[in-house]
Amino acid sequence: MSNIPSKLDFTVCFANVNGSGSASANTLFAKCIFRMGCAVGIKNIFPSNIQGLPTWFEVRVSPEGHLGRSGIYDIMVGMNINTLARDIESLTSGGYFLFDSSLFLDTQAKRSDIKYLGIPIKNLAAEVFPGVRQRILLQNLIYVGALFSLLNMPPEVLETELKKQFNNEKIYKNNLEAFYLGYNYGEKEFPAHSGFKVSTSDKFEGKILIDGNTALALGCIAAGATVAAWYPITPSTSMIDAFSKYAEKYRTTPEGGKKYAIVQAEDEISAIGIVLGAAWNGARSFTATSGPGLSLMTEFLGYAFYAEIPIVLFDIQRCSPSTGLPTRTQQSDILFAAYASHGDTKHILLFPKNPAECFDFAIQAFEAADRYQTPVIVMSDIDIGMNLTLSSPLKLPKDFHLDRGKVLDAKALEGIKNYGRYEDVDGDGIPYRTIPGTHPKLGAYTSRGSGHDKMARYTEDSFGYKENLDRVFKKIAGATSTLPKPETRLSKKANKEFGVIYLGSTAYSMDEVITVLDARGHYLNYCRICSFPFHQEIKEFILDHKQVFVVEQNALAQIAGMLTFELQINPSLLRSLLYYDGKPTTAQNIVNDILAQLT
Amino acid sequence: MKNARDKLSHPSLTQNKVGLVPKDYHGEMSTLCGGCGHDSISAAIASACYELSLEPHTIAKLSGIGCSSKTAAYFLKSAHALNSVHGRMPSVATGANLAARNMKYLGVSGDGDTCSIGLGQFIHGVRRGINMVYLCANNGIYGLTKGQFSATSSLGVTSKNGQTNPYVPIDPIILALEAGASFVARSFSGDKNQLVPLIKAAISHHGFAFIDIISPCVTFNNHASSDKSYGYVQDNQVYTASIQDYVESVPEIMAEQTPGRLTSVLLSNGEEIFLKAVSEDFDVYDKEKALQLMRSFSGKKEILTGLIYLEKHSHDMHQTLGTTLENLRDIDLSKLTLSELELKEINESFS
DSSP: OTTSOOBSSEEEEEEEETTSSHHHHHHHHHHHHHHTTOEEEEEEEOOSSSSSSEEEEEEEEETTOOOSBOOOEEEEEEOOGGGHHHHHHHEEEEEEEEEETTTOOOOTTTOSSSEEEEEOHHHHHHHHOOOHHHHHHHHHHHHHHHHHHHTTOOHHHHHHHHHHHOOOHHHHHHHHHHHHHHHHHHHHHSSSOOSBOOOOOSTTTTOEEEOHHHHHHHHHHHTTOOEEEEOOOTTTHHHHHHHHHHHHHHSBOTTSOBSOEEEEOSSHHHHHHHHHHHHHTTOOEEEEEOHHHHHHTHHHHHHHHHHTOOOEEEEEEOBOSTTOBTTSOOOOSHHHHHTOSSSSOOOEEEOOOSHHHHHHHHHHHHHHHHHHTSOEEEEEEHHHHHSOEEEOOOOOOTTOOOOOOSEEOHHHHHTOSSOOTTOOSSSSSOOOEEOTTSOSSSSOOEEESSOBOTTOOBOOOHHHHHHHHHHHHHHHHHGGGTSOOOEEEOOTTOOSSEEEEEETTHHHHHHHHHHHHHHTTOOOEEEEEOEESOOHHHHHHHHTSSEEEEEESSSSOHHHHHHHHHHOOOGGGEEEEEOOSSSOOBHHHHHHHHHHHHO | OOOTHHHHSOSSOOOOTTSOOGGGGBOSOOOSOTTOHHHHHHHHHHHHHHHTTOOGGGEEEEEOSSHHHHGGGSBOTTSOEEEOSTTOHHHHHHHHHHHOTTSEEEEEEEHHIIIIITHHHHHHHHHHTOSEEEEEEEOSEETTTTSEEOTTSOTTOBOTTSOBOOSOOOOHHHHHHHHTOSEEEEEETTOHHHHHHHHHHHHHSSSEEEEEEEOOOTTTSSSTTOSSSSSBOSSOOOOOGGGTTOOOOOOOOOOOOOTTSEEEEEOTTSOEEEEEEOOTTOOTTOHHHHHHHHHHHTTSSSEEEEEEEEOTTOOOHHHHHTBOSSOGGGSOHHHHSOOHHHHHHHHHHTO
């Protein structure tokens, strides 16, 4: 066994059957790696199903802090008989295949370049645990134990983590017992520890393990959102679950009254209608959805854009079109979201790259919605949203102060001669709004999707209609002044020949791409887009290079298209690198594709 | 001339308890056809609010799309209104109510909003128990798109252009009862003596109050064989295509009903409608009886009007959700956000 050189960056893939409770055990394993002081990136490739279909849970262990998929499986925990053959096939040469030898017997013959480690998991569990359901769940802890042995990880780490997880002494003991069944078996039966090593350091101290949906929900709390309406849809559901959990904890009065309201609507049309009604009436409100839900919301999106109502949407993108692969990731709603609704509509979009930014951008979304009185859509995806990953701690913005924007109170109204809801008083296109009930006589108006003039009166007059609409476009264009700027990384050694543009979850792999290309002497410049409408800096970045690669996780080169359209970029300057198979793309894929174009 | 409110609103300049006169409850000039039943509804709402001495700005007006929904602008000009998208008023009302539970919410919609495009929203709005008044101005026709049948058009009625409706109607009253509305009534736009008190009662009610108001469309559904006209057919007159675009201005039709008795109403075009107000001894607290009674009227010529069901111990959405008594929108953001200490605690829970 010692012929494998020590490897510090490796991926453990758990091939399970969904509904078997494996994700909890696998997460436990990942948390222990993190606890030991090593970066860990999780990619849960799960089915749109409750029980019985295959699921792959990848844990990348990376002392460098690379959180993207490696695409290479060094250790496979093969617990699903139905995918056994392909799981063995997908293992890298020299890797380990851990399997339940009480179920699978004929694995040895298939490949000679990998090590098979059989553990009689089912039999071990059956000897100790009487209940069927209990046995199924605890089997997962047995393979975790075996992994600890294989990787020579200290079992105390698991004990501490288990204690944190289970208050119930009996459950804790059972889990621990199961763990040691596997651990002791490994220690006794495995020929030696593997060459893979969990490298520990203090580099990641202070970091947290969190998923993007939870971070978004916490951002909504921090932003003071009080009304959430939604319709269940993967992968946004866990965001509302988290909002509910934290709102209950931090937003309940001593008497038990809730300072928030969550409504599970009958559909996404209703969900956005509720959000719109609440926002119009002065509450910060939001909905969380995914592509199909966003499709249903488009009529109201146009209304909110035109009637200028500050609503916030979170689109946790998934693999489309149509129902697509509902539990797989993509960045394929961007073009649609940017212009969602009939007619000339354009929406502010924010593209967080990881959980810490999810928290920050959620706050910024409410601020921008109120500031510009328009819908703001935060474009996350399954990869960011549902995968627990290493992240910087959540941080409130500097000089944190929430601002409702241009809202007139009763006193302000009395100081105004002839209030016009849609009047461009300040020349920035942003009008002043009033909240219903503010003043007994002043400030009331009718919000409508029909043509209206600056006084909010119904109009079919061409001039009044156009004047108002032009002001709305001016307002949206001006939003770039406060929206998150693109993040550029300019290398001193770069010759300005090649640039790379990307956004969102692609950053997980792009961080690694930059390291790899730099290490190989390919110095490129990089620009990560953080919001839409696009900043002029992006145009300048593109024009500064001979060729710019646009890396995106969709098939139709949506970002590249929008760049040409929005920034009047010559399409020949852009070269698209597209990844859309539903799995988060790997750094290796991107590196290979860029290198192929450089030569 | 167009606005029925001048005739319906309180004639005097008498101030109510909050020092307002009837005029303070008016809205913008209506753009509906002369004689439209919807204008009578607007006038009735204004009267009801005046009589209840409500300050208009404590009310939010919400509507969907269609002739009925335009009316949100035609009463209570010092109240905010949101004329939303087709069939979605209940969701907007839900959100508005969640933001500020201490305001009153008046929703005006039509039969297209309520029984077709927004049927789901209507049912779920009722189910959620939004504390609001939902008025359905029911004319059995799509007026704004020029005369298509609606889901409340009766089976076999003929449209202005001679088509026969082959579908059975949906009765929003029965839907509201089934879905759990705690105040259910039906009225006629032309009977202010019945309608104004019903609206007052609905506004005073805590919970979801629904009033289906038969409100004749003078332009597209006031013809022979229409049962949502100002009357049922007495002659076989069918408008010819040549006058399709001619909107005749007709006087408002008024009719006072006597509880328990059939009231015949003769309309401007010679048609007659039969209204039957529920008798005074009718038990409004018995939902099963109300449902039976409503079903017994389905397919009949008579339209039963009046308060049909009232739940004694009604509750609303906020009680279901357990929200605090303060308006959510009025809680200062600085009291809602996370403190550095709380965030530290949260971060620690993930480390």
